Amino acid sequence: MRKSLETTYDVAVVGGGINGCGIARDSAGRGLSVALFEKDDLAQATSSSSTKLIHGGLRYLEHYEFRLVREALTEREILLKSAPHIIWPMRFVLPHHKELRPAWLLRCGLFLYDHIGGRKLLPATKTLDLRTNECGKPLINMFKKGFEYSDCWVDDARLVALNALDAKGHGADIYTQTRCTHAERVDGIWHVTVKSNIDNSSRMIKAKALVNAAGPWVDELLGAINERKADQKNVRLVRGSHVIVPKLYDHDRAYIFQNADDRIIFAVPYEQDFTLLGTTDQEHDSMDTPVEITERETQYICDAASVYFKKSITRESVVWTYSGVRPLFNDGASEAKEATRDYVLKVSDVEGKAPLLNIFGGKITTYRHLAEDALEKLANYLPNMGKAWTSEASLPGGEFGVSEVDQLTAKLQSDFPFLSEQWATRLFKAYGMLAWRLLEGAKVKEDLGQSFAATLTETELVYLQDVEWATTSEDVLWRRTKLGLHMTESERTEVADWFAQQSEVSKVVSNVG
Incomplete structure (x- = not known):
């Protein structure tokens, strides 16, 4: 843990999908101290498995969900302006x-x-x-x-990663491969026990508010903190x-x-x-x-x-x-296709303290609005909270106009002449203005270290490992990028071998320390 175990966070978020990372980002940007815990990789489950669309949901009109469609269409343009690279x-x-x-x-x-x-x-x-x-x-x-x-x-998985990156930039602590195993209220404060997948160590942190953004595991987490009634199915x-x-x-x-x-x-x-x-x-x-x-x-x-x-x-x-x-x-819909895509937020507390906010449902298009609603639900418990801010803010790398994509892609290729047009396009559509940071100092292709297939280089792997919490080849090839589609089995294995070597080096350094 980066902070002392005696630190009491304002908000602890469980779940590193789009809702959890969106709430962590919004909270941290309002001046709250935030810790987020994800049991696997960011966006490893639902949030990397969408149809990759920011849309209003045309077919929801037939179910008379006009408010949901209107809200999603409004969010569509807000999100487009905030991240025109992804x-x-x-x-x-x-x-x-x-x-x-x-x-x-x-x-x-x-x-x-x-x-x-x-x-x-x-x-x-x-x-x-x-x-x-x-x-x-x-x-x-x-x-x-x-x-x-x-x-x-x-790019749904990158949307999650960029929200986590922005949350970190505003001071949040992001812990992947870290599972919440138990939580209980003690004297009006949440005591949250988490366990690392890396070394199996367990720790306890404190928080004034707990957010259950565990997605498909939301009921499972409620069971772990004794907040779920027998056989209750909220999702x-x-x-x-x-x-x-x-x-x-x-x-x-x-x-x-x-x-x-x-x-x-x-x-x-x-x-x-x-x-x-x-x-x-x-x-x-x-x-x-x-x-x-x-x-x-x-x-x-x-x-x-x-x-x-x-x-x-x-x-x-x-x-x-x-x-x-x-x-x-x-919501009791008779068929899966008829179940609402809207979200429901529920708060429980004890004597007005230690609120638990549960996130049920939602869709990727409305995640930012959901985060604002979530913070509004917690406002009375966290009086030091700042104002809403994300509707006018860019996500990391997205600090440019929607019409400037082609111009900036050409500039990236001009600044780094060893990039092919396809390579420059891929990098800019993944990292936006952060592509210059990724390639900083490179004069020729060889400066980027080992080359893998499909324009992937060691420099990009190191960046994704150091900056975006990637720990395995799967994190890179199927979430941070989709380059696995463009590789053969042996080429994907080469990337996996690189991560295995990094893990061995880390173990040696740890043992020496």
């Missing part, structure tokens, strides 16, 4: 399927979608003739009309799965497809060479059950996409899959 505008094509919703209904829904969220930066919806527009070329000939509207793409575990296939088309738009079962799936350009397809809504009984796609889910996605694309998508087309469990608030 969030960028994307146009979505919605083909009209004559056997499903009528065209007039789709257009009315999109008109509402365009106007209820205060859209300023993104272009409005337009109607497409798919018989002549390039977006119609990959589609089966029966689709003649479509609509093109705006939303945003996001509904719903698994969403995705498949990655070689890219199905050459243009830069995404597609949203209606299904006969009233669900939708997306087809999104992904990592230059691929198309991302998903998602599903499947009940997930327990977090003790492996979170992975089933053959049935894989077939569902392939079949749903094949209804629209000329190119048949089969199980053999799939090059990678990922799954995550959404901890949706248990």
